Amino acid sequence: MNCIKRILEYIIVFFVIISFNFFIPRLMPGDPFTFLSSDEGSVHSSYTDEQIEKYKAYYGLDKPLWEQYKDYVYNLFRGDLGYSIYYNEAVSSIILKRVIWTIGIVVVSIVLSSLLGIFVGAFSAWHRNSAIDKIIYSIMIVFSEIPSFLIAMLLLFGLAAGKGWFPLSGGITVFGEYKNVFEKIKDIVHHGFLPVLALVLSQTGGYYLLSRNSMITVLSKDYMLTASAKGLDDRRIIFRHGLKNAILPVITRIFMNLGSVFGGAILVENVFSYPGIGRLMREAVMVRDYVLMQGIFLNICILVLTMNFLADIVCRKIDPRVE
Amino acid sequence: MDKSLLRVEHLSVDYKLNNGEVNAVRDVSFSLNRGDSLGIIGESGSGKTSLAMALMGLIKEPGKVRGNIYYENVDINSLSKREIKSIRWNKIALVFQNSLDVLNPLLTIDEQISEVIVKHLNLSKESTSKRVKELLEMVGLSAEIKGYYPHQLSGGMRQRVLIAMALACDPEVLIVDEPTTALDAVYKNEIIKLLSELHKEKKFALLVISHELETIFHLTSKINVMYSGCILEKGITSEVLKNPMHTYTRGLVDSSPTINPYRDLWGIPGESGGSKESGCPFRKRCTQSIEICSTRVPKLEYVSLERQVACHRGGIVTLLEGKNINKIYKNKKTIVKACDDCSIKVRSGEIVALIGESGSGKTTLAGVLSGTILPQEGEVVFEGKLVSGNNFTSRKNGIQIVFQDPFSSINERFSIEEAISEPLRIIKEDSYEEIKIEVKKALEEVQLPNDENFLNRKCYTLSGGQRQRVSIARSLVMKPKLLIADEITSMLDPSTKANIIRLLKGLQNKNGFSMLYITHDLPIARKIADRVYVMHNGKIVEQGIASKIFSDPTDDYTKKLVKEGMSEFN
Numbered sequence: 106m107n108c109i110k111r112i113l114e115y116i117i118v119f120f121v122i123i124s125f126n127f128f129i130p131r132l133m134p135g136d137p138f139t140f141l142s143s144d145e146g147s148v149h150s151s152y153t154d155e156q157i158e159k160y161k162a163y164y165g166l167d168k169p170l171w172e173q174y175k176d177y178v179y180n181l182f183r184g185d186l187g188y189s190i191y192y193n194e195a196v197s198s199i200i201l202k203r204v205i206w207t208i209g210i211v212v213v214s215i216v217l218s219s220l221l222g223i224f225v226g227a228f229s230a231w232h233r234n235s236a237i238d239k240i241i242y243s244i245m246i247v248f249s250e251i252p253s254f255l256i257a258m259l260l261l262f263g264l265a266a267g268k269g270w271f272p273l274s275g276g277i278t279v280f281g282e283y284k285n286v287f288e289k290i291k292d293i294v295h296h297g298f299l300p301v302l303a304l305v306l307s308q309t310g311g312y313y314l315l316s317r318n319s320m321i322t323v324l325s326k327d328y329m330l331t332a333s334a335k336g337l338d339d340r341r342i343i344f345r346h347g348l349k350n351a352i353l354p355v356i357t358r359i360f361m362n363l364g365s366v367f368g369g370a371i372l373v374e375n376v377f378s379y380p381g382i383g384r385l386m387r388e389a390v391m392v393r394d395y396v397l398m399q400g401i402f403l404n405i406c407i408l409v410l411t412m413n414f415l416a417d418i419v420c421r422k423i424d425p426r427v428e
Numbered sequence: 429m430d431k432s433l434l435r436v437e438h439l440s441v442d443y444k445l446n447n448g449e450v451n452a453v454r455d456v457s458f459s460l461n462r463g464d465s466l467g468i469i470g471e472s473g474s475g476k477t478s479l480a481m482a483l484m485g486l487i488k489e490p491g492k493v494r495g496n497i498y499y500e501n502v503d504i505n506s507l508s509k510r511e512i513k514s515i516r517w518n519k520i521a522l523v524f525q526n527s528l529d530v531l532n533p534l535l536t537i538d539e540q541i542s543e544v545i546v547k548h549l550n551l552s553k554e555s556t557s558k559r560v561k562e563l564l565e566m567v568g569l570s571a572e573i574k575g576y577y578p579h580q581l582s583g584g585m586r587q588r589v590l591i592a593m594a595l596a597c598d599p600e601v602l603i604v605d606e607p608t609t610a611l612d613a614v615y616k617n618e619i620i621k622l623l624s625e626l627h628k629e630k631k632f633a634l635l636v637i638s639h640e641l642e643t644i645f646h647l648t649s650k651i652n653v654m655y656s657g658c659i660l661e662k663g664i665t666s667e668v669l670k671n672p673m674h675t676y677t678r679g680l681v682d683s684s685p686t687i688n689p690y691r692d693l694w695g696i697p698g699e700s701g702g703s704k705e706s707g708c709p710f711r712k713r714c715t716q717s718i719e720i721c722s723t724r725v726p727k728l729e730y731v732s733l734e735r736q737v738a739c740h741r742g743g744i745v746t747l748l749e750g751k752n753i754n755k756i757y758k759n760k761k762t763i764v765k766a767c768d769d770c771s772i773k774v775r776s777g778e779i780v781a782l783i784g785e786s787g788s789g790k791t792t793l794a795g796v797l798s799g800t801i802l803p804q805e806g807e808v809v810f811e812g813k814l815v816s817g818n819n820f821t822s823r824k825n826g827i828q829i830v831f832q833d834p835f836s837s838i839n840e841r842f843s844i845e846e847a848i849s850e851p852l853r854i855i856k857e858d859s860y861e862e863i864k865i866e867v868k869k870a871l872e873e874v875q876l877p878n879d880e881n882f883l884n885r886k887c888y889t890l891s892g893g894q895r896q897r898v899s900i901a902r903s904l905v906m907k908p909k910l911l912i913a914d915e916i917t918s919m920l921d922p923s924t925k926a927n928i929i930r931l932l933k934g935l936q937n938k939n940g941f942s943m944l945y946i947t948h949d950l951p952i953a954r955k956i957a958d959r960v961y962v963m964h965n966g967k968i969v970e971q972g973i974a975s976k977i978f979s980d981p982t983d984d985y986t987k988k989l990v991k992e993g994m995s996e997f998n
Contacts, residue, residue: 326529327524327527327529327530328529328530328531328532328533330486330524331524331530331531331532332532333486334484334486334516334517334522334524335516335517335543335544335547335593336512336513336514336515336516336517336518336544336547336548337513337543337544337547338513338547341543341547345535345543346532346535349532349534349535350532350533350534423534424533424534425533425534425577425579425580426533426577426579
């Protein structure tokens with residue numbers, strides 16, 4: 106019963122999302138063709154009015170909105186995201202090519218920032234109110250309040266442009282040739298380092314605060330006293346008894362945060378011109394490529410929904426009290 | 429050298445807080461041997477759990493432990509952290525107070541029990557799993573619950589798991605903190621039975637910490653009574669609970685419905701606390717505190733072979749003692765022995781009922797005790813001084829009597845103010861204004877109006893119940909230490925009677941005076957008396973603790989009296 110209710114909830118949420126996804130791009134001023142014709146700043150036009158009419162008919166944009174919506178939902182259920190107006194390529198294949206980059210930096214940064222946040226948070230909680238705790242706490246507060254793109258720009262100016270330790274843009278050396286697969290990986294890591302660092306720095310604070318807070322609550326619980334009374338090793342007390350309990354809200358947070366990490370990643374990608382979905386989205390918005398925008402939003406939404414669902418399952422797995 | 433297994437010497441636990449220091453445990457000493465059992469009883473906040481934590485070495489900053497805890501003659505506080513960890517649970521284990529959070533919610537019962545076995549006993553995987561199974565079965569659980577999580581257990585099952593967990597390494601000392609508090613009666617009895625069986629079988633030293641007299645009574649042979657971190661009384665459990673020697677212990681016993689099935693419950697007035705002040709911690713709630721009590725902390729001293737009491741007055745003092753009193757009334761032909769070698773004791777803060785049928789000599793004995801009747805033989809001592817004539821009835825903090833018949837004991841032509849203030853006016857110690865304040869206060873205490881209008885009313889306008897209240901007020905203005913109440917309710921209707929009795933008992937509980945309650949009304953006596961004297965034909969035929977006299981009388985006359993006096997309607 107409960108399960109059916111949850112699935113129904115997800116379906117409703119999904120419909121609301123695809124509807125927003127359809128209408129919002131179309132409510133923006135302009136359309137793909139006028140923008141195609143005014144190449145950022147220049148008023149130069151490559152299409153005649155007749156051509157625009159023709160293209161509009163071709164992409165079905167001349168139909169009433171309601172009709173378009175119907176087609177859109179129908180195609181969606183066939184798994185067809187349509188053709189990009191700007192790239193003249195299937196949206197799904199464009200996204201597939203780009204999304205891998207974004208997922209890469211997002212997953213790596215989430216793993217790193219959550220691990221870092223959890224352990225430093227637990228450490229801070231264990232030594233709470235000591236000097237070291239206070240210092241870490243203040244640093245983390247500062248970082249958690251700075252937006253990721255700002256950190257990204259500072260890193261870009263400082264470490265890439267200033268010191269020249271890292272490449273300024275891109276996800277991989279263009280036309281690079283590698284002796285072996287390790288060389289390639291090294292190059293990718295080299296390119297991805299700063300975007301990931303920017304995301305990690307902006308994310309860790311949140312995880313740290315949550316983990317510290319949660320651990321402090323857990324430390325005052327009776328079962329922690331039971332654990333110390335049992336004469337167990339400190340390591341077992343902290344990790345097996347403490348952290349296992351303290352980590353629950355952090356895990357939920359990791360999955361819930363996914364949306365905002367994607368948001369952050371989109372901005373960070375643009376700072377570093379990283380070839381991920383974030384830059385793709387900026388490009389799609391610039392040219393009002395409705396189909397591509399829809400496809401990207403939809404993918405992100407599905408991803409976030411899936412993650413929420415996973416969070417549910419994972420929590421259930423860890424916490425036997427959740428029915 | 430003392431060969432005790434566990435020896436605690438001058439143990440103190442202090443917590444430093446922002447607004448000063450709290451002394452949770454103060455100078456506690458005791459020792460325990462294999463097979464011994466010791467109960468520590470006290471109200472919530474008396475420092476019992478801090479004591480248990482100190483024994484486990486679990487007092488954390490900002491707490492501070494002073495004094496010594498010797499386990500097999502090794503001072504635990506001098507050991508390194510690692511050495512303490514090897515004693516914890518392995519040698520000294522603790523059954524925690526039952527709460528939902530006492531077990532880790534995310535780990536199975538199996539893991540929580542086996543982790544101590546793995547840590548301390550180093551058994552193989554198979555032996556550990558076998559041991560867990562044995563332990564669970566030992567405490568009466570099925571081995572299947574191994575895979576359960578704590579939230580899937582009932583309160584009683586959780587308590588059993590806690591016991592199994594504590595016994596996992598066969599500890600030498602088992603500390604049990606409030607084992608039965610959260611359980612219903614059936615579970616409670618089961619847990620008590622289980623613990624006492626395990627104690628008999630395993631012969632560990634058992635330390636039970638509880639505020640439940642019943643639990644302590646069933647599980648322990650010795651008892652320490654704790655208040656505000658101090659031990660106030662020590663002794664053999666059954667003796668202490670039967671005959672408490674400290675006013676605090678008595679208060680605890682009086683608050684327990686299982687020990688006092690019939691008597692009305694009266695808690696100890698006031699709140700515990702105020703540990704920072706000097707002097708006896710209990711003095712503010714004590715019925716017999718004197719000057720020294722507020723300046724010096726009393727030390728535990730032996731008052732009998734097995735009993736120690738920490739009280740400057742040596743425990744509950746005997747306020748009034750009548751020794752071998754004989755009083756004979758001679759008529760022309762007949763000789764009536766109204767009192768035949770009667771001895772009676774009234775201790776501070778207690779209610780003694782003197783029961784017997786009409787004409788048994790109760791009122792004469794009361795007269796002798798108050799000094800108004802001169803006996804032929806014997807003497808009456810009040811606070812160490814001989815009672816003669818009106819030397820104690822005519823002064824404050826002495827003896828006062830309230831008589832049976834309020835119509836004749838109060839001059840009905842007096843105004844209420846005159847009637848109540850009369851004794852004060854006679855002794856001439858206070859000014860007119862002070863007397864008036866006292867009168868108003870006394871009227872308030874007996875729940876009568878104290879406005880001018882009422883003060884000026886004549887006593888003949890009052891009903892019987894009101895007059896009896898006035899005569900109680902008249903006694904109260906003298907601040908008596910002993911109030912003799914002679915059949916004060918026998919002329920009143922049932923409702924007024926109930927009101928007066930509750931009023932009197934409430935005043936007694938609050939002001940802490942002692943009371944000799946003379947009555948032929950047994951159900952009333954059973955409701956309020958701590959001890960009972962039974963009088964028959966001028967002789968005291970039986971005396972003892974109220975609950976025993978009424979449930980299990982030995983004298984034939986008492987048996988008859990109780991049988992008839994207690995016969996119920998159906």
